[in-house]
Amino acid sequence: MTDTPMKVVVDCATGESTTVPLTEAELTQREIDRVAFEATEAERKAAEQAKENLKASANAKLLALGLTEAEVAALTA
């Protein structure tokens, strides 16, 4: 049997905390959120990788021009 996810609710007026199961609506919302966020995350990761690839390419070209590693690092820092 799959355990129902639980959430903790802290009442700031009384200081009491309770642990309650997520409702069906909350579970559905979590799944919707997960799909939406993972799509955004995939786009972000792709953009990061593309940027890293460009940096590596640029560094290689600078080295080929005769700059030292230290000069390339200083230039791109």
Added chain:
Amino acid sequence: MTMQLIETKTLGTAAASITFTSIPQDGTDLVLLGLVRTARPLANDFVDLRFNGDNTDANYSARVVIGNGSSAFSFTENSYIGDVNGDTSTADTFSSISVYTLNYRGATTKLSLVDTVSEANATTALQTLLSRLWNNTGAITSMEIGFTAAGSNLVAGSTFSLYKITKGSDGIVTTSTT
């Protein structure tokens, strides 16, 4: 500047989210500080923050800058407030989260300033800085910190502390009610 602790909670067992309700309506700004780790089998998981039970992502808009120690990237998001340590990050390490929400009782949209660091005592550590707007003019009475990945839980030991900052009658001096 004086901050007064409203409530603090350390999870004794894993939970999908933690919600602070009945937030006192006598402060000026809110500060949420947290130590977070999730059970998702990744090095980095993500966390979101919502106010007053508002689960409509479109009501939140964030401009994010994230650095990984060698590069920085910017993007837009909604209720996301940062990348945090997941289950495959270095054992027993937690991310730190700081959320400063200005004028939480004011009749304007709500601005939050966030910084999150996924410190795992490793080569790569993600630092997330973002400013976020909640498109609602009502007072903030509750806030929920949770995760958008189904099946992802906050692990035991994750801790959140909620503070209020109160300004004096001259609008400058802050007073402590302790």
